[in-house]
Amino acid sequence: MSLDWVSVADAEREGMEKLEPGPLGYFAGGAGDEITLGENVAAWGRWRLRPRVLNGVQEVSTATEVLGGTVSMPVLVAPVAYQRMAHPEAEAGMARGAAEAGTVICLSTLANTRPSEVAAAAPGGRRWFQLYSFKDPGVTRALVAEAVDSGFEAIVVTVDAPPGGNRERDRRNGFTMPIELGTPGLTAAVGEQALSIEEVFALMNHALTWADLADLASECSVPVFVKGLLTAEDAELALDHGAAGVVVSNHGGRQLDRVLATADALPEIVDAVDGRAAVLVDGGIRRGIDVATALALGADAVLVGRPVLWGLACGGREGVSRVLGLLREELELALALLGCASPAELSRAHVRRAPAATP
Numbered sequence: 001m002s003l004d005w006v007s008v009a010d011a012e013r014e015g016m017e018k019l020e021p022g023p024l025g026y027f028a029g030g031a032g033d034e035i036t037l038g039e040n041v042a043a044w045g046r047w048r049l050r051p052r053v054l055n056g057v058q059e060v061s062t063a064t065e066v067l068g069g070t071v072s073m074p075v076l077v078a079p080v081a082y083q084r085m086a087h088p089e090a091e092a093g094m095a096r097g098a099a100e101a102g103t104v105i106c107l108s109t110l111a112n113t114r115p116s117e118v119a120a121a122a123p124g125g126r127r128w129f130q131l132y133s134f135k136d137p138g139v140t141r142a143l144v145a146e147a148v149d150s151g152f153e154a155i156v157v158t159v160d161a162p163p164g165g166n167r168e169r170d171r172r173n174g175f176t177m178p179i180e181l182g183t184p185g186l187t188a189a190v191g192e193q194a195l196s197i198e199e200v201f202a203l204m205n206h207a208l209t210w211a212d213l214a215d216l217a218s219e220c221s222v223p224v225f226v227k228g229l230l231t232a233e234d235a236e237l238a239l240d241h242g243a244a245g246v247v248v249s250n251h252g253g254r255q256l257d258r259v260l261a262t263a264d265a266l267p268e269i270v271d272a273v274d275g276r277a278a279v280l281v282d283g284g285i286r287r288g289i290d291v292a293t294a295l296a297l298g299a300d301a302v303l304v305g306r307p308v309l310w311g312l313a314c315g316g317r318e319g320v321s322r323v324l325g326l327l328r329e330e331l332e333l334a335l336a337l338l339g340c341a342s343p344a345e346l347s348r349a350h351v352r353r354a355p356a357a358t359p
């Protein structure tokens with residue numbers, strides 16, 4: 001384990017080398033031809049920055065507030081299933097790394113570690129819980145109850161799955177999640193022995209409605225975010241049905257191929273929400289300048305999935321915290337060079353579309 005990375009790309013390279021072909025295809029892959037997977041990264045790069053000079057900015061802080069609490073930077077850890085395939089420390093290591101870096105971890109419903117154990121592993125850290133809805137409302141309620149009892153501050157309902165996308169790398173590798181790794185939070189909620197991923201997906205509610213979201217939001221004692229929106233129309237509906245915020249996301253290009261890259265979907269959603277709720281975004285964030293671009297376009301914060309997964313694969317907690325540290329340092333430098341003392345000072349005046357390439 002070297003961890004002497006200069007950028008997230010270094011962690012990605014090392015992380016990819018560490019993993020067996022099956023888990024590697026699962027973590028790195030996207031849906032179909034992986035157009036959206038690639039576009040997510042490329043679309044941030046289609047924006048150019050407009051720095052302001054002579055602002056007399058001496059001290060820069062990347063710290064900001066999300067859901068009324070401070071984070072060291074507006075970069076949160078996205079929910080990623082089955083982290084024990086990356087490293088034995090699994091979600092506990094991810095939570096410790098996030099806590100060390102001063103930010104929030106969002107734990108997946110499909111985690112290999114129970115919410116209560118994640119809380120115990122990083123008691124000082126902040127945590128949110130990603131929720132898949134189940135056909136049996138009792139299962140959904142039990143999942144939410146354990147999370148809330150374990151100090152998870154928000155429920156993030158993922159609405160762009162199920163069903164799972166067409167992951168051709170997994171199909172080619174004949175890969176399926178090893179049942180022995182288990183999803184203990186979920187099995188406790190279902191009240192059965194370990195379930196295969198196919199059994200889990202069969203139990204999920206594939207026909208969730210806005211009315212269901214409104215019920216969930218009114219029953220929940222913590223704020224509910226909706227993750228997996230790509231349109232202004234759905235952002236409006238989410239707010240109308242009780243969401244405290246939205247996460248602009250296409251599941252890291254893993255669900256419907258050729259949907260918009262999140263950087264391209266973000267502006268219309270920011271405009272529709274118009275400051276009434278939090279707007280988060282994920283997908284393809286690999287650099288501090290990607291974070292700065294997202295914030296300039298109006299996001300309150302971003303989440304990263306694969307970057308921290310590579311960190312976890314290489315070095316458990318330490319790798320996660322190192323990747324987050326790299327992003328924080330890059331964001332701090334970007335803010336200084338843009339003439340901003342804090343993330344709140346970024347605005348649309350700091351970005352414009354890249355000029356069209358000359359033929």
Ligand SMILES: Cc1cc2nc3c(=O)[nH]c(=O)nc-3n(C[C@H](O)[C@H](O)[C@H](O)COP(=O)(O)O)c2cc1C
Pocket residue numbers: 026027028040078079080081108109110130158227249250251252253254282283284285303304305306307
């Ligand atoms: C291997 C993997 C597993 C994921 N599992 C989940 C999940 O269980 N629930 C969920 O809402 N999103 C899941 N996601 C999507 C992430 O939360 C996030 O939207 C995406 O990774 C962001 O893109 P990025 O990886 O380019 O940062 C997963 C993503 C990956 C790469």
